[in-house]
Amino acid sequence: xxxxxxxxxxxxxxVESGAKLADAGRIVLPGVGSFDAGMCGLAERGHLEALRxxxxxxxxxxxxxxxxxxxxxxxxxxxxxxxLGWLKGRVERFVSGPGxxxxxxxxxxxxxxxxxxSLMAGLESPTDFYxxxxxxxxxxATETVAVGTCDYGVRFCAALERDNIAAVQFxxxxxxxxxxxxxxTFLNPGQ
Amino acid sequence: xxxxxxxxxxxxxxxxxxxxxQTRRFRPTNNVGSAFTAVDFFNGWTVDEIIVLEISKDDAxxxxxxxxxxxxxxxxxxxxxxxxxxxxxDRVQTYTRAGADKVALNTAALQxxxxxxxxxxxxxSQCVVVSIDARRNPLMPSGxxxxxxxxxxxxxxxxxxxAEDVVRLGAGEILLNEIEHDGDKRGYDLGLVRxxxxxxxxxxxxxxxxxxxxHFVEGVRLGHAHAVAAGNIFHYTEHSxxxxxxxxxxxxxxxxxxxxxxxxxxxxxxxxxF
Numbered sequence: 001x002x003x004x005x006x007x008x009x010x011x012x013x014x015v016e017s018g019a020k021l022a023d024a025g026r027i028v029l030p031g032v033g034s035f036d037a038g039m040c041g042l043a044e045r046g047h048l049e050a051l052r053x054x055x056x057x058x059x060x061x062x063x064x065x066x067x068x069x070x071x072x073x074x075x076x077x078x079x080x081x082x083x084l085g086w087l088k089g090r091v092e093r094f095v096s097g098p099g100x101x102x103x104x105x106x107x108x109x110x111x112x113x114x115x116x117x118s119l120m121a122g123l124e125s126p127t128d129f130y131x132x133x134x135x136x137x138x139x140x141a142t143e144t145v146a147v148g149t150c151d152y153g154v155r156f157c158a159a160l161e162r163d164n165i166a167a168v169q170f171x172x173x174x175x176x177x178x179x180x181x182x183x184x185t186f187l188n189p190g191q
Numbered sequence: 192x193x194x195x196x197x198x199x200x201x202x203x204x205x206x207x208x209x210x211x212x213q214t215r216r217f218r219p220t221n222n223v224g225s226a227f228t229a230v231d232f233f234n235g236w237t238v239d240e241i242i243v244l245e246i247s248k249d250d251a252x253x254x255x256x257x258x259x260x261x262x263x264x265x266x267x268x269x270x271x272x273x274x275x276x277x278x279x280x281d282r283v284q285t286y287t288r289a290g291a292d293k294v295a296l297n298t299a300a301l302q303x304x305x306x307x308x309x310x311x312x313x314x315x316s317q318c319v320v321v322s323i324d325a326r327r328n329p330l331m332p333s334g335x336x337x338x339x340x341x342x343x344x345x346x347x348x349x350x351x352x353x354a355e356d357v358v359r360l361g362a363g364e365i366l367l368n369e370i371e372h373d374g375d376k377r378g379y380d381l382g383l384v385r386x387x388x389x390x391x392x393x394x395x396x397x398x399x400x401x402x403x404x405x406h407f408v409e410g411v412r413l414g415h416a417h418a419v420a421a422g423n424i425f426h427y428t429e430h431s432x433x434x435x436x437x438x439x440x441x442x443x444x445x446x447x448x449x450x451x452x453x454x455x456x457x458x459x460x461x462x463x464x465f
Contacts, residue, residue: 003265003290007456106317106363108197108239108447128197128447130270132317174292176237176269177452184454 001030001065004173004180008187018050026187027051027060030173031067035091035135036079038067048084056086059164063119063186069160069167070135078135086165089141094134094153101153104134109150111158111170117147119166119185120159127178129158129170136169197445198411199239199418200435201396202425206275208247209255213423215374217324217342219246223426226259227266227460237449238432241267242366242396242420244295244322245275246341257289264290265460272320274366283310287318295320295366298339301346301353304360311361320396321362325350325383326370335369335383342370354387354395365391366420368399374423376402384414396420404438411444 005012005028015021029051031038042048055062070076073083076091083091096103110126120127129150136156139146148159148168159168166186172179204211204226205219211226212219226243243263245256253276260273273286274295283294294314300307300321311319326345328336333351338344346353354365367387369380379397388395394417397410401421410419425431439446 004268006265007459009457104315104317108199123452124448124450127450173268174270177454178450180268180454180456181452184456 001028001173004183005187007180008184010187015047016045018046018048021047021050021054024054024060026063027054028063028065028186029068029071030065031069031071033067034078035067035070035076035083036081038071039079039081039083042071051084055165061164061186062166064165064167065173066133066169066171069137069169072160072165072167073137073141076135087141087145087160087162089138091135092138094136104132105136105152106132108175109152109170111148111150113159114147117159117161118189119161119168119182120148121185123178123181128175129168129172129178130174131158131170133169195445196417197239197447198416198439199396200237200407200432200439200446201240201242201398201418201420202238202432203242203244203398203420203422205244205246205422206252206256206259209252209259211426212246213374213426214246217246217370217373220374227262237436237447238269238425239447240270240272240418242272242274242295242320244273247275248341250276257285260286260289260291262460272366274320274322277306279306280309280313283314287314293318293320293364295322297322297324298341298344300357301337301339301348304356307357307360307362311363316361316363319362320364320366321357322366322368323350323354323357323387324368324370325380333386335386338370342373350383351386351390354391358391358393362393364394364396366396366398367416370399372400375400378402378406379410379414379416379419381409381414384410384416388415388417394418398422404435407435407439408442408444411439412442 054060070091072087074085077093094103108128113125142157145160145162146157150158172182207219270292272293273291277296278299325335331349335350337348337353372380384397396418397416398420407419410416
């Protein structure tokens, strides 16, 4: 992730404590691991309050990736901890077993992009992005914010935008030029 | 429910004693220079994934290989599979820390199959690619034997039975090569590719022998491979992965598109020769 962002004309730092978020002009939250472990990590580092201050109050542009998208909701089927709760609804698990596609969902898949998307302006619809996940934000919970949808046995929210908050379920840093274009748009919306 | 997954086009780099090489029948033939230049080319075009394998005789060049992998992950914005000399979880960790999304293993898995399960347990099956190097052997039930140690040590295992075993053990994907076809420009060993692809329900990546774009199409159509890989052919042909994709599209295969987006990346690492 740092490698990808570092290609652009921006200074990238990995912040270990919430206090350091104060200086950030843009915030990217990639997620690795599981929902509860991730929320614990955010709480321990003092990121929860800092994110609320910076993103919700100060309006700093936020890009959540993968788990960083799922954290925005009230909770997840993967864990018992509360999410940030900035968006209503809960993250669900793909149904697995006979008659369903394999879980996790790994690989390139098409994302249908809404014309209203600013993050993916300039990208064709559909564009293929690279996914690795077992949990997803249902469309029912994201009706008003979804700007990208993807079909994996069930159609789910692959990208959302609300004011200064954007989030994607896929990995732009693994999605070649489509992903790099998305980063460019996030980092330099004017270009 | 079956989801139509697009067929992946994969570029592979073989690193021998720290250099990218071409091979024929598993012997390095010539040096083609820097892995970074090659990846810069693939990246700007349309390859779906990159596989980089360390194929030196011994461990003497592994440090340099790690440096190469780190360098690749700084400029490779597609999934990266790294293989070579994986005998334990430590090496898997080294490779994933250096930027690997998946690891490919062969010889150690033949010697100690539970290694597959150990890696899948810690990193998930999607991270585990088992590489099978097969050679014709009429004494084997399927007619092919799995061979270890860079094509030099027959394992005594039937290639198809081994493929079925690795699925049970937790492999997420099989990278399949036939030793006599490697670098031989005859295309894949389609009989082998179909034999293995039809026997397992995980993706099989056909590799070895591609000399023209039609070989990719054959790999999918006749070999039933899920994904197709090549090394040598990409090194000297300009825009080769794009042309390969366009050929596959024209042949009616579902593949990821080749749309080019101009993205200014002023701080992207520039090419520095070793």
